[in-house]
Amino acid sequence: MIELLQISRGGSGGVTGAKILAEAAMYEGLDSQAIPKYGAERRGAKVEAYVRFDSSPIRIHSPVYNPTHAMVLDSSLIKALEIDKVSKDGIIMINSSHIPDFLKGTNRKVAYVDATSISKELGLVVSGFTLTNVTMLGCFAKATGIIKMENIEKAIEKTLGAKIAPKNIEAARRAYEQTKVETA
Amino acid sequence: MIELLQISRGGSGGVTGAKILAEAAMYEGLDSQAIPKYGAERRGAKVEAYVRFDSSPIRIHSPVYNPTHAMVLDSSLIKALEIDKVSKDGIIMINSSHIPDFLKGTNRKVAYVDATSISKELGLVVSGFTLTNVTMLGCFAKATGIIKMENIEKAIEKTLGAKIAPKNIEAARRAYEQTKVETA
Amino acid sequence: MTEKEPSMPILYPIEGAAGLTGDWRTQRPIVDPEKCKMCNICWQYCPDLAITAANKEENKVIVFDYTFCKGCGICARECPFGAIHMEKEVD
Amino acid sequence: MTEKEPSMPILYPIEGAAGLTGDWRTQRPIVDPEKCKMCNICWQYCPDLAITAANKEENKVIVFDYTFCKGCGICARECPFGAIHMEKEVD
Amino acid sequence: MAEEVVMLTGNHSVSEAVKRVKPDVIAAYPITPQTAIIEYLSRVVDSGELDSHFIRVESEHSALAAVAGASWAGARTFTATSSQGLLYMGEWVFWTGYARLPVVMAVVNRCLAPGWSIWVDLQDSMAFRDAGWIQIYNKNNQEVFDTTIQSYKIAESKDIALPVMPCLDGFVLSHTSSKVILSDPEEVYNFVGDYSDPIIEIDTGKPFAYGSIVMPDKYNKDRKDLMEAMERAKAKIKAVNKEFSETFGRSYGNGLIEKYGDDDADLTIVGIGTLADETQQAIDMLTSEGLKVNSVRVRTFRPFPTEDIIDIAKKNHKLLVIDRSVSFGHEGHLQMEIESVLKRNNIDTPVIGKVMGLGGEDVPYTRIAKAARENL
Amino acid sequence: MAEEVVMLTGNHSVSEAVKRVKPDVIAAYPITPQTAIIEYLSRVVDSGELDSHFIRVESEHSALAAVAGASWAGARTFTATSSQGLLYMGEWVFWTGYARLPVVMAVVNRCLAPGWSIWVDLQDSMAFRDAGWIQIYNKNNQEVFDTTIQSYKIAESKDIALPVMPCLDGFVLSHTSSKVILSDPEEVYNFVGDYSDPIIEIDTGKPFAYGSIVMPDKYNKDRKDLMEAMERAKAKIKAVNKEFSETFGRSYGNGLIEKYGDDDADLTIVGIGTLADETQQAIDMLTSEGLKVNSVRVRTFRPFPTEDIIDIAKKNHKLLVIDRSVSFGHEGHLQMEIESVLKRNNIDTPVIGKVMGLGGEDVPYTRIAKAARENL
Amino acid sequence: MPTTIKDLMNNPKEALLKGHFACAGCGSALAFRHAIGAIADKAVVVIPACCTSVYQGFGRGVAFDVPTINVAFASSDAVAAGIKHAMDKKGKEAHVIAWAGDGGTADIGIATLIGACDRQDNILHIMYSNNVYSNTGGQRSGDTPIGARTTTTPFGNKTQRKMVPFIMMANNASYVATASVAYIPDLVDKVKKALSYDGFKFIEIDASCPVAWKSDSADSIHVARLAVETGVWPLFEWDSKSNKAVLSKRGSKYRNKENRKPIEEWLNIQGRFKGMSEEEIKNLYADVDRQWTFLEKFLE
Amino acid sequence: MPTTIKDLMNNPKEALLKGHFACAGCGSALAFRHAIGAIADKAVVVIPACCTSVYQGFGRGVAFDVPTINVAFASSDAVAAGIKHAMDKKGKEAHVIAWAGDGGTADIGIATLIGACDRQDNILHIMYSNNVYSNTGGQRSGDTPIGARTTTTPFGNKTQRKMVPFIMMANNASYVATASVAYIPDLVDKVKKALSYDGFKFIEIDASCPVAWKSDSADSIHVARLAVETGVWPLFEWDSKSNKAVLSKRGSKYRNKENRKPIEEWLNIQGRFKGMSEEEIKNLYADVDRQWTFLEKFLE
Numbered sequence A, B: 001m002i003e004l005l006q007i008s009r010g011g012s013g014g015v016t017g018a019k020i021l022a023e024a025a026m027y028e029g030l031d032s033q034a035i036p037k038y039g040a041e042r043r044g045a046k047v048e049a050y051v052r053f054d055s056s057p058i059r060i061h062s063p064v065y066n067p068t069h070a071m072v073l074d075s076s077l078i079k080a081l082e083i084d085k086v087s088k089d090g091i092i093m094i095n096s097s098h099i100p101d102f103l104k105g106t107n108r109k110v111a112y113v114d115a116t117s118i119s120k121e122l123g124l125v126v127s128g129f130t131l132t133n134v135t136m137l138g139c140f141a142k143a144t145g146i147i148k149m150e151n152i153e154k155a156i157e158k159t160l161g162a163k164i165a166p167k168n169i170e171a172a173r174r175a176y177e178q179t180k181v182e183t184a
Numbered sequence C, D: 001m002t003e004k005e006p007s008m009p010i011l012y013p014i015e016g017a018a019g020l021t022g023d024w025r026t027q028r029p030i031v032d033p034e035k036c037k038m039c040n041i042c043w044q045y046c047p048d049l050a051i052t053a054a055n056k057e058e059n060k061v062i063v064f065d066y067t068f069c070k071g072c073g074i075c076a077r078e079c080p081f082g083a084i085h086m087e088k089e090v091d
Numbered sequence E, F: 001m002a003e004e005v006v007m008l009t010g011n012h013s014v015s016e017a018v019k020r021v022k023p024d025v026i027a028a029y030p031i032t033p034q035t036a037i038i039e040y041l042s043r044v045v046d047s048g049e050l051d052s053h054f055i056r057v058e059s060e061h062s063a064l065a066a067v068a069g070a071s072w073a074g075a076r077t078f079t080a081t082s083s084q085g086l087l088y089m090g091e092w093v094f095w096t097g098y099a100r101l102p103v104v105m106a107v108v109n110r111c112l113a114p115g116w117s118i119w120v121d122l123q124d125s126m127a128f129r130d131a132g133w134i135q136i137y138n139k140n141n142q143e144v145f146d147t148t149i150q151s152y153k154i155a156e157s158k159d160i161a162l163p164v165m166p167c168l169d170g171f172v173l174s175h176t177s178s179k180v181i182l183s184d185p186e187e188v189y190n191f192v193g194d195y196s197d198p199i200i201e202i203d204t205g206k207p208f209a210y211g212s213i214v215m216p217d218k219y220n221k222d223r224k225d226l227m228e229a230m231e232r233a234k235a236k237i238k239a240v241n242k243e244f245s246e247t248f249g250r251s252y253g254n255g256l257i258e259k260y261g262d263d264d265a266d267l268t269i270v271g272i273g274t275l276a277d278e279t280q281q282a283i284d285m286l287t288s289e290g291l292k293v294n295s296v297r298v299r300t301f302r303p304f305p306t307e308d309i310i311d312i313a314k315k316n317h318k319l320l321v322i323d324r325s326v327s328f329g330h331e332g333h334l335q336m337e338i339e340s341v342l343k344r345n346n347i348d349t350p351v352i353g354k355v356m357g358l359g360g361e362d363v364p365y366t367r368i369a370k371a372a373r374e375n376l
Numbered sequence G, H: 001m002p003t004t005i006k007d008l009m010n011n012p013k014e015a016l017l018k019g020h021f022a023c024a025g026c027g028s029a030l031a032f033r034h035a036i037g038a039i040a041d042k043a044v045v046v047i048p049a050c051c052t053s054v055y056q057g058f059g060r061g062v063a064f065d066v067p068t069i070n071v072a073f074a075s076s077d078a079v080a081a082g083i084k085h086a087m088d089k090k091g092k093e094a095h096v097i098a099w100a101g102d103g104g105t106a107d108i109g110i111a112t113l114i115g116a117c118d119r120q121d122n123i124l125h126i127m128y129s130n131n132v133y134s135n136t137g138g139q140r141s142g143d144t145p146i147g148a149r150t151t152t153t154p155f156g157n158k159t160q161r162k163m164v165p166f167i168m169m170a171n172n173a174s175y176v177a178t179a180s181v182a183y184i185p186d187l188v189d190k191v192k193k194a195l196s197y198d199g200f201k202f203i204e205i206d207a208s209c210p211v212a213w214k215s216d217s218a219d220s221i222h223v224a225r226l227a228v229e230t231g232v233w234p235l236f237e238w239d240s241k242s243n244k245a246v247l248s249k250r251g252s253k254y255r256n257k258e259n260r261k262p263i264e265e266w267l268n269i270q271g272r273f274k275g276m277s278e279e280e281i282k283n284l285y286a287d288v289d290r291q292w293t294f295l296e297k298f299l300e
């Protein structure tokens, strides 16, 4: 079983992103779950969501305590990540043009991409918030290889609908291209 | 155990009468209960109440199905009395100047007194209703001998208060005097 | 499993749902046919539907239904012509 | 039986009951001390008590408390003198 | 004023007890067969006989909300209801229990609609057996008076801090007059004590917030404490029953249960409320027939008298449990709980259950006796 | 439109099922975590996708009252709630059950205040286990979808005529997305059938009065029939589960319970809701450790699956019962009921009870496994 | 054309049958007879806990010849709304009427009432007010007048009368009216007129209760008439279209205080007001003034 | 003397502490800060389920420095009444305030509100209206304006706005006022004035919710000001003694329609009104007119 922790800011679409990812996993033939951390959400405040992937049916309903991978949608939130809880073999994915200082020397595998710039370029901005949730799915596909881009695209299409999906798919694709994976 | 069935009309004070009787029994050293028949009461409609007397503590909570004695506060209600249910040895007490035809030939012991006239004479009339409930207690004392008049008077005094008790006591006393007991 | 209808607290309309309420009466209304102007004001005000309306065409005055009349006295009180009076019920 | 107080859901007043809410901010207000007329209109409108009021007597302009300011932008929007502007938070 | 011996209805008995403990705030809403309780109390408050605030609320939900509010402010409180009224305040019944407020609420048991029916069964109060209230069921009007008094002493102990629900059978007790010894008001008040050191008290000088969002760990801590308080309440109820007996000369079994008849019978009839009183009459009858039968009245349903039930079951050969309420889709409440206790403690004594008297159906002692004979 | 495979939250699964059975009238009030159900339904009603009347009531008491009204008028109905909302409509929960109205109400389980907490435990729906409702607890979103559909078929059978409450764990199911097969709308509708011959129907041409005052004998008759309908419901639920399986290829144990693992284990873990699903994970783990452990998920708490529990207990050596709700002053609900069943049927299999996960406390399968190991 | 006594005789059928369980002289039963009788072929009535739940029958059969649904106390309008929506959906015609006492309307039931009004559910709420909880034996309600002795205000009620019609105006019901058992044709007119409006309609009827009012049952009409003639009970209609109130013909002259009889005439024939102090009477007068002052704002 | 910003600084203490859990730009939190702050040494607040139950804190501590009792949704006024009676009985001074949203006031809680008003319990009810059930994610309430997109009226709300202040006038509260987060000193004046009255007091505050209104958080004051300037939100006071309404200084000029800004200005900065049809806008204008027409009756 693979477990993802996703950290984002309230209002930036993290929950939707997690759901799209779980849906993509379904197309991949995996069983999956997307779990928003249960509680009052506030725009700008830190929000967690979890995604589980498994080849057999999932019967676990807990939040994820020790994620395989972690994904941080806003680089300013990186400090909120408890790295020790993430599997040593896992990948830390981050929306950033570079490896943040915070991760340096951790010897972790870090995948990074400047999703904010990509999203902005494509106009993925809602009431002042740049939406990087979908964009970062490209990073996930690239970094983990768990899910093929085509399935991520299919899930984006299904969830967001024909009107706004294309821009988002494009964003995810660009992120896929631009993601770099390095050991920090 | 002695059980009394009392039949009256809604609004004529039957429930209070039964309670006074039970209280009198208490002064007599008996255990007692006064049970209004549970349900919506309507002025003028037939209403039943039950009184139990025993020398040992009463732990029965049922209504009375087979009364020892019966008391009817309004002679027009006599037809509502199911005589067969009353103990053969019991007394049927009725507010009437004579033994009603309905009882004739039943071979029952009947105590009768014109409580209405007594009450009227003493002004025991409330919104058009002549109250015979207390008056008939005199009849009960006389006919059954279960409770002494002094205890009935004490109970009337306690329940009705110093202001209206005297007239009621007087009514009960007169009824006591005037009650006739015959076999019908 | 046999088909079975649920048992429910359902009642159907009947006259005398609360019995023959004439029993409750301690006084009864009596109409004076001479005085009744057949205006049916009493009919209108009887909460117990215990008055058969008067009929001017047929020259019929009101009639009481003592089976159900509770003897409230409204009809007597409201008759503008004093055509109704209440009498104590005799035992 | 030892005396025991019941366990109840009681909380006591503290600053930062919801944490250091400055974290939520994506943009921060900046005051231009030149322009601030010390009217304290911004102070009045801040839902987060994140402004220390200006003091005319002491000639002190307003000060932001970035530990708690959520960056809503009301102060900047409401300042009649355009003395406050919002800047994107840098990561 | 000293002790008085009077003829009193169950409702009036509640009121007389309440008058003696002098609650600061009363709020209640009328419902048959409870209404007479609050009619009496509104009279004595308005007449000045009882120095208390009486809030004539617009519903039961508000009745319990208002007394809960008063209780948070450190006041002694009282309310009463029945049936639909209890259901209508249901949210507040749980709220009050979970909040550990020492509210006393008399419940005059009445069955639930539809169809409309105003007569007794215990379905109403039983529906709140999970709610964190102590429930004490009474057999006669004297006990109603006494239990109402005891309820305050139990509820207001800091080591308990639970609301208490004295329950009395509608009409059968509430409207029936029987002999009641009304203890001296001052003695009663002294027995209960004043409520000057409240469990909780709002104070503008010392702000706190009650009931904000809690995380699961704290939530569990509070509920565990509630569970433990219920456990402690067993000893407390027994102690109060004993102290009451020492002061006033009246007691009810050991406080949790009341036994009747000889130990080691062939059959023990277990019941609750007036049916259990009626059962004693049946026991006398059966005993006179030479049968070995005794009875147990469950006085407190919450906390459930587990240890006493174990004891009874061990000492006797068979239990016949008579319920006046039932969980549709399972079985009678008393039966279910007794069975669970015996099962948990590996006690073989057989249990037979009968549900009787729903919707005010009269259950004469002869019917109880018949059931006993059939199961001997 | 045919079958679709989608990622769906539990709430959305309920809505999709409801949309397919096409209720005539929906009335509901928002409350976390149930709200998304009615948000979705109000959208499809307002958009015209679902031809139904949606009443935006001002409280839960009115929500259930309104759907009950519609049900009396012969309509198919739906509502949903959680926690405080369920308590607030409590009077109507009993009313609907006693009235035998085939209402379907989804309950998204959430614990009760105070303090405020929005997370799951089963205290809310358990509080209504006496109310004459069928209660079906679900383990995952697929079952939520399927059970909601089945509920109508059960509720609307004339020989049952009971409201049904499909229950799903708040957040854990309601807000978590997972794979759900949404069956073809037409097939679903055909499976349930239309409600053209209603259990009861108001007709101005044929007046009747529902729920006037009833005497105790009639009251008892109605309640006895309710008890019997609950009994019959066991077979009905099984039959519907079977028919559902034949039509859609999905089923849940025998409808009343779902077993997991090999028979004749040293320990059987009995649970309800998602904890029972989580338990299956624990069973795999324990089995892989060489331990002989299996599990049972109680799917219908009402009617209680007495016969199945007997069967399980007879075939196994020990039961570990995990409750996510408790009756304060007694014990966990599932434990209590299972113990009572075993006791009544003289089954010696020991029962150990554990209450876990109140107030949304997370219970990982490892904790369940630990409890199992400790009790082996 | 205003309804006449003759018209009343031509009702589709009687809604109330003989031999019901209301007390002798019950104003509520009389009101039911005519208000529902006038539309008996189309009426569905929803009755929350109140005297009407009792007087309709008692086990054997029911005295109402219209579909009658008895419901929990605080829910008549919600149930009525549910019924109406269901019947609309099924294409069936009906006038769905919530028939409730003052307690069920003004107190415990007012959230439900206002909720249905807010949604403009297409139903009519008829509140018959006997100013008290009669069914439970006469406790104070929000509609109890100042000074009335009830079983929970044994020394006189102190609170002002809650004017539900005003609340419904403020809440923008489509039609609001007051009526009285003393003016039956007027009552029937208002019921029929109400039903001609879409959305939520509200009528309050002053309905004598000889038991709670401690009045002679024969006075049930007389006392209600006095309430109008003393100004205690203004008879009017209001609708949201106009946002204007109009006094009913039978009550219009009492707008002028000089035409009003002294309130004491109304008080004196009711035992519930026995022992009222001067002060209480003054307060009652003031409360009646308050009601008129409020109403005046909406009159031409 | 009207309150000034300077006066606000001299509050006994802050009622709201920094670091609370309200969204950025929350009008309710701002209103709480000042309304309760002005009387913070004497205030006891009772909070039913609403955003305020959440933004006060989350497990660690509470952001309110006044006694705060969180209660079931439909009961704030009953609890407040209970507290007030208890404190009176115990001889303790306090201003007990029920602080509730529009849902808890106008919908599920209105029976409790009216009940406490009817009894003239000596408390103040402050309704902050964000026109929606914000705490549960933005469902329609009875106070939702025509045309607003909410999660339960995704294609626009159709029902008229429920004017609770009017209902409270009809129900004869001792003091009724409306206020706005755009006019803080006016709000504080009204709170203080309300507390000078005996009996039941009511204030409704138009309190922006950037989340539900889909507006920029920076616009929270601006949008509230526009509500006043467009006539959508009349600012007034009324008391039962006079039965007269007085427009507040800051709002009086909008009585004259010519002085009002077009409602569209208010609509256009809120995402919740996006996609409103001409018809809906017309209906909204009509509803605003209706409110003023009602209010006019009580103005000099």
Ligand SMILES: Cc1ncc(C[n+]2csc(CCOP(=O)(O)OP(=O)(O)O)c2C)c(N)n1
Pocket: E029, E030, E031, E032, E060, E084, E085, E088, G028, G049, G050, G051, G052, G072, G073, G074, G100, G101, G102, G103, G104, G105, G130, G132, G133, G134, G135, G136, G141
């Ligand atoms: C929730 C609930 N609370 C209380 C009652 C008890 N109850 C039944 S009828 C009634 C009074 C009804 O008063 P009103 O509405 O004025 O009608 P009336 O009896 O005067 O006809 C009360 C309090 C109930 N049935 N349900």
Ligand SMILES: Cc1ncc(C[n+]2csc(CCOP(=O)(O)OP(=O)(O)O)c2C)c(N)n1
Pocket: F029, F030, F031, F032, F060, F084, F085, F088, H028, H049, H050, H051, H052, H072, H073, H074, H100, H101, H102, H103, H104, H105, H130, H132, H133, H134, H135, H136, H141
């Ligand atoms: C009985 C009950 N029903 C529903 C809820 C769920 N609930 C909590 S807050 C809320 C909405 C509150 O809306 P409002 O009063 O307008 O305050 P706001 O959230 O907008 O601040 C709802 C529906 C509840 N807690 N209790």
Ligand code: SF4
Pocket: C028, C029, C045, C046, C047, C048, C049, C050, C051, C064, C065, C068, C069, C070, C071, C072, C073, C074, C075, C076, G025
């Ligand atoms: S006395 Fe009353 S019930 Fe009898 S006919 Fe006259 S009005 Fe009708």
Ligand code: SF4
Pocket: D028, D029, D045, D046, D047, D048, D049, D050, D051, D064, D065, D068, D069, D070, D071, D072, D073, D074, D075, D076, H025
């Ligand atoms: S941005 Fe908002 S929170 Fe920050 S200081 Fe300005 S008004 Fe206060």
Ligand code: SF4
Pocket: G021, G022, G023, G024, G025, G026, G027, G028, G029, G051, G055, G130, G134, G135, G208, G209, G210, G211, G212
């Ligand atoms: S108590 Fe009053 S309202 Fe009720 S039935 Fe009797 S007269 Fe009518």
Ligand code: SF4
Pocket: H021, H022, H023, H024, H025, H026, H027, H028, H029, H051, H055, H130, H134, H135, H208, H209, H210, H211, H212
């Ligand atoms: S949702 Fe709206 S009302 Fe609630 S805290 Fe956020 S801004 Fe304030």
